[in-house]
Amino acid sequence: MSIETVFEIVLVAVVLTLGVWTIVVPETFSATVGFVAYGLLVALIWVRLDAADVALTEAAIGGGLGGVLLLGAAARLRDADMMADARPGKLLRAGAAALSVLTAAVLAGVVLLLPDPAPTLAPAAVANAWATGLSNPVTNVLMAFRAMDTMLEKVVLLLAIIGVWSLAPDSAWGGRPGPRHQADPRGVLAFLARLLPPVGIVIGIYILWTGSDHPGGAFQGGAILASMWLLAIMAGLADTPLVSHRSVRFILVAGPGLFLLVGLAGLLFGAAFLSYPPALAKPLILGIEIAMTLTIAATLGLLLAGAPERSTEP
């Protein structure tokens, strides 16, 4: 057995143990910390599978932003003090466990019953990379070969933010999301929030730019930009924007909007919906990706900031 195999077996064992622990541990906070560690370890598994694009996304979403979202939820639950008496009944818990076991069993069965070698479109994706001028096959699939999926995914993000906003009380509608964070302006957090964003913004843009030829892309870059924005908000250096503000709404629809416009142009002037003329494919894809990065950064940041809580009048 090679040392890689041993490492992989240990990694899988740790991930499984951590997954079970995250479910059974009674405190919400501990479960959240377990989930963040779980996300980072799953990212390592993706690296071992040579899927660096997925690993970046998993680390940014599963380990990073998802963790912050759950930490916020855990803090709110603790404030509401509903953890002690609001445990679901035995029947409900048994039913949920049975359904989870069934889902896991079906998934395991499907994975084990896969034909060997598994059907794949990877060679076709690599062979047709010339059509876009981008050499990262993942970006090609996301932005050209299966562009429809990516566009609809961005629409889902938009729907998610509408869902979050709809939780706002009437008095705060159109106001600023979340509490106004206060931190010592000369403290450590404010220092980090001044020092890190210039570096983080450069890295976010670099990851977007390098995504055309190497692992990276709009989602990973946007997630890094969003985390820099949230850092400045949490350190009290910036405030969340008014959600009724026109520029906020514009940035939120810029990505899917431009995607849709390019798609319709393909329908009118080209072969089909979302078809790019080969000569213009790379600039068009990069333009959509830049708009999507801004949209993703704003959407993820506002999703984490939560529903509007403060009305437009101070």
Add this chain to the structure above:
Amino acid sequence: MSLARDVMTIAAVSAGAFFFLAGTVGLLRFPDTLTRLHALTKADNLGLGLVVLGLLPQAASLRDGLKLVGIWLLGLLAGATVSQLIARAARHGQLNR
């Protein structure tokens, strides 16, 4: 030359792994938050630093080497900030109790 590089890599990465091990043992065994943070930051700073130092001779280009050093510096910044924040929260909690 490649032998000298490999020896340096093995020595530095092993030393880094030792610091991570010692930091983990400290995290599990030390009695309170501040001493546990002390153990943890040793792993972050020295352990990661030695691993990066050990990987530098294997870097394919100057750019890759600079990226590795950049990762270490960002790790230092994050570790130092987070341990300060946790220590402050721990002290605050003790005063309030």
